[in-house]
Amino acid sequence: MIRAENIFKSFDETEVLKDISITFEAGKTNLIIGRSGAGKTVFLKLLVGLLQPTKGKIWYSDVDFTNLGKKEVRQIRMDVGMLFQGSALFDSLTTEENIRFPLDMFTKMTTKEKKDQVNRVLERVNLEGSNDKYPSEISGGMQKRVGIARSIVLNPKYLFCDEPNSGLDPKTALLIDELIADITYEKNITTVINTHDMNSVMGIGDNIALLHLGKLVWKGNKNEVMGSDNKLLQSFIFASPFLQRLRDAALSKG
Amino acid sequence: MDFILRAPKRLLFHFGRYLLLMRNAFNRPEKWSMYWKEILRQMDDIGIGSIVIVVLISIFMGAVAAIQFIYQLDGQLIPKYYIGYIVRDLAIIESAPTITCLVLAGKVGSNMAAEIGGMRQKEHIDAMEIMGVNTAGYLIMPKVVAALVVIPMLVVFSAFVAILGGYIASVGSGELTGGEYLRGTRSFFLPNNVNMMFVKSLVFAFLLTTVSCYKGYFVKGGSVELGEASTQAVVYSNILILLADYIIAVILTG
Numbered sequence: 228m229i230r231a232e233n234i235f236k237s238f239d240e241t242e243v244l245k246d247i248s249i250t251f252e253a254g255k256t257n258l259i260i261g262r263s264g265a266g267k268t269v270f271l272k273l274l275v276g277l278l279q280p281t282k283g284k285i286w287y288s289d290v291d292f293t294n295l296g297k298k299e300v301r302q303i304r305m306d307v308g309m310l311f312q313g314s315a316l317f318d319s320l321t322t323e324e325n326i327r328f329p330l331d332m333f334t335k336m337t338t339k340e341k342k343d344q345v346n347r348v349l350e351r352v353n354l355e356g357s358n359d360k361y362p363s364e365i366s367g368g369m370q371k372r373v374g375i376a377r378s379i380v381l382n383p384k385y386l387f388c389d390e391p392n393s394g395l396d397p398k399t400a401l402l403i404d405e406l407i408a409d410i411t412y413e414k415n416i417t418t419v420i421n422t423h424d425m426n427s428v429m430g431i432g433d434n435i436a437l438l439h440l441g442k443l444v445w446k447g448n449k450n451e452v453m454g455s456d457n458k459l460l461q462s463f464i465f466a467s468p469f470l471q472r473l474r475d476a477a478l479s480k481g
Numbered sequence: 482m483d484f485i486l487r488a489p490k491r492l493l494f495h496f497g498r499y500l501l502l503m504r505n506a507f508n509r510p511e512k513w514s515m516y517w518k519e520i521l522r523q524m525d526d527i528g529i530g531s532i533v534i535v536v537l538i539s540i541f542m543g544a545v546a547a548i549q550f551i552y553q554l555d556g557q558l559i560p561k562y563y564i565g566y567i568v569r570d571l572a573i574i575e576s577a578p579t580i581t582c583l584v585l586a587g588k589v590g591s592n593m594a595a596e597i598g599g600m601r602q603k604e605h606i607d608a609m610e611i612m613g614v615n616t617a618g619y620l621i622m623p624k625v626v627a628a629l630v631v632i633p634m635l636v637v638f639s640a641f642v643a644i645l646g647g648y649i650a651s652v653g654s655g656e657l658t659g660g661e662y663l664r665g666t667r668s669f670f671l672p673n674n675v676n677m678m679f680v681k682s683l684v685f686a687f688l689l690t691t692v693s694c695y696k697g698y699f700v701k702g703g704s705v706e707l708g709e710a711s712t713q714a715v716v717y718s719n720i721l722i723l724l725a726d727y728i729i730a731v732i733l734t735g
Contacts, residue, residue: 304611304612313603313604315605315608329612
């Protein structure tokens with residue numbers, strides 16, 4: 228479980244996040260949604276410690292993450308996996324070497340144990356046999372899956388995904404969503420997903436938080452989206468006339 | 482007034498940030514074997530990758546020095562074998578450590594700044610941070626250690642090749658016999674000059690790698706900023722090398 232308490236973040240004079248308090252539950256997919264510039268990425272970076280809040284606290288279970296020394300932060304990060312928007316795979320390393328990197332760096336596993344673990348996670352993301360391919364030799368969707376494999380190879384307690392669907396076709400995006408959700412439930416991970424993909428919201432949104440201009444303006448789950456009278460949420464989720472007609476049709480049928 | 486204060490303020494800011502980065506870079510590694518592998522890779526990059534350019538510049542440095550001094554000393558009451566002596570000392574004291582390191586700042590330094598800066602922009606550094614890796618340590622320390630080992634070797638090699646270049650030019654032009662040149666290279670030898678060469682090459686190696694890594698590590702923006710950082714890495718390294726060259730000369734010859 229991760230808890231953010233009264234988070235403020237400013238860059239010089241610009242206040243990007245204003246008084247955000249929210250709890251992200253374990254074993255659930257927690258989505259942060261909002262338009263571009265709403266402050267989602269800054270909030271995610273605060274949660275993982277790449278930025279420091281101007282005010283407020285972030286708790287990992289019972290540990291105050293904002294008040295730790297570098298060594299303690301690194302210790303917590305051993306339990307954290309993150310999937311980046313651009314996958315952030317190391318170009319000069321093969322798929323296997325990319326996934327093995329955290330194992331090489333932090334474990335005392337034998338070469339065979341590492342190989343087995345890499346193959347296990349590759350199988351989990353349906354990429355068996357791709358061990359020797361370089362990032363440039365695989366598609367964007369496959370790169371995302373390698374990114375997921377790398378982020379779960381150390382069996383993390385917390386998984387962060389920054390726009391996991393960006394740049395993917397709808398079908399592949401759906402597969403990535405399902406994969407992240409399945410892994411979350413299987414391993415009881417606290418998963419925080421930063422997205423503006425409407426399909427993700429309606430598909431895997433166990434908990435949803437809508438940010439607008441740096442403020443938390445709505446909290447709920449995928450089943451509460453349709454019935455919500457929050458105008459900001461409605462205009463964000465059902466942005467196009469086509470989606471608005473679909474929503475109206477669904478609501479009129481009850 | 483504000484304009485006058487801005488430059489020293491910026492200088493202090495960068496110097497402080499550089500010191501903090503170096504402190505992090507020389508923290509205890511997470512896993513020695515990973516750092517060792519990286520040190521070996523860097524030694525290969527810096528050493529083997531620079532041999533051709535070092536041979537080229539050194540042979541011409543020695544040859545040009547010999548030809549110039551033959552011209553300068555022509556008709557004067559100075560024995561011809563002095564050419565060998567002058568070329569040797571010039572190579573050992575100045576041209577091998579300084580010119581080689583200025584060239585290496587251009588080749589190796591810009592490469593390091595671009596490599597680390599590219600990793601920053603592609604979120605590779607963030608990805609490593611979130612894994613719990615001390616990125617300053619893993620990305621900078623192996624480069625500095627490799628440079629401190631390899632660059633003095635390159636400098637010794639450069640001095641040898643420059644003396645050889647002087648031999649080829651002076652004997653080849655028919656101005657001196659091989660015996661005369663070799664007599665010069667063995668005359669008035671001061672072991673302290675070799676010490677000075679090693680001190681210079683170690684200091685210059687440290688400066689060119691740390692300044693370049695610093696510029697790359699804190700790069701922001703896109704490809705234009707990356708190009709600027711790479712250029713600044715070379716310019717600042719060169720200025721600091723020349724400044725250090727003067728200070729070392731004053732201290733070690735005083």
